[in-house]
Amino acid sequence: MANDSEILPEILHVGIDLGTSRSAISASNGERFVVDSFVGWPADMVAKKVLKRDVLIGHEAVANRTMLDLHRPLERGLLKEGSDKDVEAVRELLKHLLRLVGVSSNGRTDASNVRAVVGVPAASLRTNKQYLRNSMKGIVDSLMIVSEPFAVAYGLNALLHTMIIDIGAGTTDFCVMKGRYPGEEDQRTLTVAGDSLDAQLLKLIEERYPQANVTVFMVREWKEKHSFVGEAPKRVLVTAPVKGVPTELDITNEMRAACETLVPPTVETMLDLLSRVEPEFQERVRNNIILSGGGGLIRNLSETLENALKQVGGGKVTHMPDPVFVGSDGGLALALDAPDSDWEKLTA
Amino acid sequence: MDRVKRQLLRQAVADNLDTIRGLPPRSLRPTRRFAKLFLRRAPLVIIPLMLASFAFLSSTGVPSTRKAAAIAPPPAARHVEASIATSMAPMLMTDTLEPVSASAFPLSVRRVVLDAGHGGSDPGASSISNVSEKEITLDIQKRLGALLRQNGFEVIATRDNDRLIPLRERARLANGSHSDIFVSIHVNSIPHPDNHGVETYYLGPTNDPTLTKLAATENLTSGYALADLRKLLDGVYADVRRDESQRLASAVQLQLFSGLRGVDPGLENWGVKRAPFIVLVATEMPAILAEVGCLSNEREAEMLRSGTYRQQIAQALFHGIHAYASANDAPPKKGT
Numbered sequence: 243m244a245n246d247s248e249i250l251p252e253i254l255h256v257g258i259d260l261g262t263s264r265s266a267i268s269a270s271n272g273e274r275f276v277v278d279s280f281v282g283w284p285a286d287m288v289a290k291k292v293l294k295r296d297v298l299i300g301h302e303a304v305a306n307r308t309m310l311d312l313h314r315p316l317e318r319g320l321l322k323e324g325s326d327k328d329v330e331a332v333r334e335l336l337k338h339l340l341r342l343v344g345v346s347s348n349g350r351t352d353a354s355n356v357r358a359v360v361g362v363p364a365a366s367l368r369t370n371k372q373y374l375r376n377s378m379k380g381i382v383d384s385l386m387i388v389s390e391p392f393a394v395a396y397g398l399n400a401l402l403h404t405m406i407i408d409i410g411a412g413t414t415d416f417c418v419m420k421g422r423y424p425g426e427e428d429q430r431t432l433t434v435a436g437d438s439l440d441a442q443l444l445k446l447i448e449e450r451y452p453q454a455n456v457t458v459f460m461v462r463e464w465k466e467k468h469s470f471v472g473e474a475p476k477r478v479l480v481t482a483p484v485k486g487v488p489t490e491l492d493i494t495n496e497m498r499a500a501c502e503t504l505v506p507p508t509v510e511t512m513l514d515l516l517s518r519v520e521p522e523f524q525e526r527v528r529n530n531i532i533l534s535g536g537g538g539l540i541r542n543l544s545e546t547l548e549n550a551l552k553q554v555g556g557g558k559v560t561h562m563p564d565p566v567f568v569g570s571d572g573g574l575a576l577a578l579d580a581p582d583s584d585w586e587k588l589t590a
Numbered sequence: 591m592d593r594v595k596r597q598l599l600r601q602a603v604a605d606n607l608d609t610i611r612g613l614p615p616r617s618l619r620p621t622r623r624f625a626k627l628f629l630r631r632a633p634l635v636i637i638p639l640m641l642a643s644f645a646f647l648s649s650t651g652v653p654s655t656r657k658a659a660a661i662a663p664p665p666a667a668r669h670v671e672a673s674i675a676t677s678m679a680p681m682l683m684t685d686t687l688e689p690v691s692a693s694a695f696p697l698s699v700r701r702v703v704l705d706a707g708h709g710g711s712d713p714g715a716s717s718i719s720n721v722s723e724k725e726i727t728l729d730i731q732k733r734l735g736a737l738l739r740q741n742g743f744e745v746i747a748t749r750d751n752d753r754l755i756p757l758r759e760r761a762r763l764a765n766g767s768h769s770d771i772f773v774s775i776h777v778n779s780i781p782h783p784d785n786h787g788v789e790t791y792y793l794g795p796t797n798d799p800t801l802t803k804l805a806a807t808e809n810l811t812s813g814y815a816l817a818d819l820r821k822l823l824d825g826v827y828a829d830v831r832r833d834e835s836q837r838l839a840s841a842v843q844l845q846l847f848s849g850l851r852g853v854d855p856g857l858e859n860w861g862v863k864r865a866p867f868i869v870l871v872a873t874e875m876p877a878i879l880a881e882v883g884c885l886s887n888e889r890e891a892e893m894l895r896s897g898t899y900r901q902q903i904a905q906a907l908f909h910g911i912h913a914y915a916s917a918n919d920a921p922p923k924k925g926t
Binding site for chain 1: 594595597598599600601602603604605606607609610710711712753754755756758759762
C-alpha cells in the first residue's frame with residue numbers, strides 16, 4: 243500500500259461562471275454544478291438553532307430567506323465593493339462551488355492544487371478584476387480572469403468571425419471574435435438583462451393585478467418557465483395569492499412586454515458591433531451569432547434577432563440549448579489548455 | 591485552430607499579468623496620454639521660443655559676428671548670411687515682441703467632440719409634457735456644432751441621430767478622433783420641481799450623495815456600478831486633464847449662466863462640480879458634462895421645447911468653449 247505522502251497532489255482545473263443570478267463550475271475531474279448566487283447567514287440565534295448551520299448557500303438560502311441575512315454578492319456581474327459582508331458572501335460562494343467539485347481542506351485536492359479560470363462581464367474594468375483577484379486569495383492557487391463571452395467562444399471553438407451574445411441576469415455581454423483576444427472595441431456590456439426584465443415584469447403584474455401578492459422570486463421563476471417575445475406560444479397562466487386566496491392570473495401580455503424590453507438594445511448593439519467588423523468578414527459574422535446565457539432561452543428571441551438582421555443582409559442566430567454550463571465549460575477548456583509555465587505566473 | 595488558441599491564451603495571460611501589475615488598460619495609460627499631450631502642445635512653446643531667440647541673436651548681432659569672424663566663411667556664404675540677417679532682423683524683431691497667435695499653428699483647441707446625452711432606447715430624463723432629454727441634447731448638439739464649424743472649429747459628434755451609443759463607445763470615439771476637448775450635453779431632472787438651474791461637471795471625486803446618485807443614473811448604460819470606478823478614479827484624478835477640464839467647465843458654466851439668466855431670470859447658478867461620470871473618466875482629453883437645464887421644472891421644460899431657447903443654450907455653450915480656446919491660444923506674457 244502506497245504511503246499517502248508519496249501520492250502527488252492532484253491538480254484540479256476549474257472553470258467558473260460567477261453569475262449575478264447563478265454560478266456554475268466545471269471541473270477537470272468531470273464534476274459540474276450550478277448554484278443560485280445567494281448566500282445567507284442566520285439572522286439571529288433562533289434562526290441558527292432552527293437551521294443548524296452557520297451559512298446557507300444557493301437554493302437553500304433562497305428557500306430559507308425569511309430566517310436569513312441574505313446576500314446576493316454580485317451586482318451586474320461584478321463583485322460589490324464596500325461591503326465586507328458581500329466580499330465574505332462571494333468567498334463563501336466560491337468555497338461552496340469548489341467543495342462541490344471535491345476541493346476540501348483535508349482532502350487530496352485542497353486550495354493549493356486548484357487552477358481556476360473565472361468569467362466576468364465583457365467590459366469589466368481592471369479594478370473589478372483586481373478586486374475579484376484579491377477576494378479569491380487563499381481559495382485557489384492560481385487564477386485567470388477572462389471575459390465571460392470569450393470563455394463561451396473558447397469553449398465552443400468559435401474563435402473566428404463569430405459574435406457571442408451572452409444574456410445573463412446582471413448584464414448582456416457582446417463579443418466579436420476575430421481570432422485574437424477581444425479588446426474593448428470588440429466587446430460591449432449592457433445592463434439590460436434578466437434582472438431588469440424581472441423588475442419590469444413585476445411592475446407590469448403589479449399594475450394589472452394590484453391586489454395580488456407577488457415577489458421578485460416568483461416572477462423570476464415564471465420568467466424562466468414562460469419567457470417569450472413576439473407571438474405567444476400559449477397563454478401564460480400563473481398562480482399567486484390575491485388577498486390570501488391562491489388565484490390564477492393571466493400574465494401573457496406582461497410577459498411579452500417585459501421580455502421585449504431586451505430586444506431594442508440587443509438589436510442596436512448587435513448591429514452596431516457588426517458595422518465595425520471589416521466589410522469582407524461581416525457576412526461570416528452575421529451567420530455565426532451565438533446566443534448564450536439564460537436569456538438565450540427566451541422563446542423566439544433568436545428568430546427576432548434574425549429578423550432584425552434582414553435589414554443588413556440577413557444572418558443566423560443560434561441559441562445554446564443548455565446554456566447553464568457553456569461559460570464554465572469554456573473556462574475549464576482555457577484552464578486545461580494553459581501551460582504550467584503560464585499558471586505559475588498567475589498565482590492568486 | 592491550435593495556433594489561434596495558443597495566441598489567444600498568451601494574450602489572456604498577458605492581460606491578467608497587466609491586471610496583477612496594476613496597469614490600467616492601454617487606452618487609459620497615462621504615459622501615452624502625457625506623451626500625446628506633450629507632443630501636441632510642445633510646438634506651441636518651442637516655436638515662439640525659437641523665434642524669440644533667433645530675433646534676440648539677430649538684433650544684438652554679437653554672437654553671429656564673432657562666429658562669422660572665427661569661422662571665416664567664403665565670401666559667397668557670408669553674403670547670403672548677411673542678406674538673410676538684414677532682411678529678417680526687422681521682421682523678427684516686430685513679430686516676436688508682438689503676441690504670436692497660436693491660431694497660426696493648427697495645434698491648439700481646434701477639434702471638439704460634442705456628445706449628445708442618451709439616445710435610442712435610453713431617453714434620459716422626461717418632462718411631464720413628454721419631452722425627452724435625448725431629443726433636446728441632440729438638437730442642441732447640432733446647433734452648437736453649426737456654430738463651432740462657422741467659427742473654424744472641427745466638430746466630431748458621438749451621435750447624429752436617435753440611437754443608443756454606449757458610454758464607453760462614446761469615449762472610444764472621442765479618443766480615436768484625437769480631439770482637443772470633449773463636451774457632453776445633458777438635461778437635468780431633480781426631485782424639486784420648483785427649482786431649476788445650470789451646472790457643469792468635470793471629473794473628480796464627490797461625497798455628495800445627490801451627485802453620486804446622478805452619476806450612477808447617467809452611468810447606467812455603461813455596465814458598471816459606481817463603486818467599481820473608485821479605484822480607477824484615484825489613478826486619473828492627478829491627471830493634467832483635471833486642471834484643464836476644470837478651466838473648461840468654469841468657462842462654459844460662466845457663459846451658460848450669464849447667457850441664459852437674461853432669458854430666464856429664475857435660473858439658478860449651481861456652479862462647477864466634480865463627479866465621476868464615465869464619459870469623463872474614459873476620455874483622454876479635457877472633458878466636461880454640462881447640465882444645460884432642468885426638465886423637472888415645468889416652466890423650463892416648456893422653454894426647452896422651443897428652438898429659440900435651444901439656440902440660446904447652444905450659443906452660451908459656444909461662447910464658453912470659445913473663451914476656453916481663446917485663453918489657450920494666448921501666448922506666454924513677455925518676460926516669462
